[in-house]
Amino acid sequence: MGAHPGFEILGFNLVGGNGVARIDTAVSVGLAAFNGINNNVPVPLIIGQGLDWDTWYSLTLVANQSADRYLSLTVNGFTEDISAFALPRSRLDDGVTWERGALMEQVIAQVIS
Numbered sequence: 001m002g003a004h005p006g007f008e009i010l011g012f013n014l015v016g017g018n019g020v021a022r023i024d025t026a027v028s029v030g031l032a033a034f035n036g037i038n039n040n041v042p043v044p045l046i047i048g049q050g051l052d053w054d055t056w057y058s059l060t061l062v063a064n065q066s067a068d069r070y071l072s073l074t075v076n077g078f079t080e081d082i083s084a085f086a087l088p089r090s091r092l093d094d095g096v097t098w099e100r101g102a103l104m105e106q107v108i109a110q111v112i113s
Helices: none
Strands: 011-015 028-033 059-064 069-075 078-081
Touching: 028 069
Parallel strands: none
Antiparallel strands: 011 028, 059 069, 069 078
């Protein structure tokens, strides 16, 4: 989500494929972090990688808005500390300024096999 109508709060994705049919690959959790220039820093995750498409998983992503950091990712009871990574930003209409939203505005989830 961009600066209008709201700010990007968490750079969370479920990814698979990358040039290969997704049915032939596993699905992995992907997180983006802000590096001072853009959100093009993938958070190197150990958990949530290589998950089966046809299985339900429980995922919890925790962030500390006031510290401007992710805190942890939990997948099926296994937790990884990701507090070294800054939350993503949204670029404003001026094309230069990056800002972080202060509140969680909405959560959109979609599961496609």
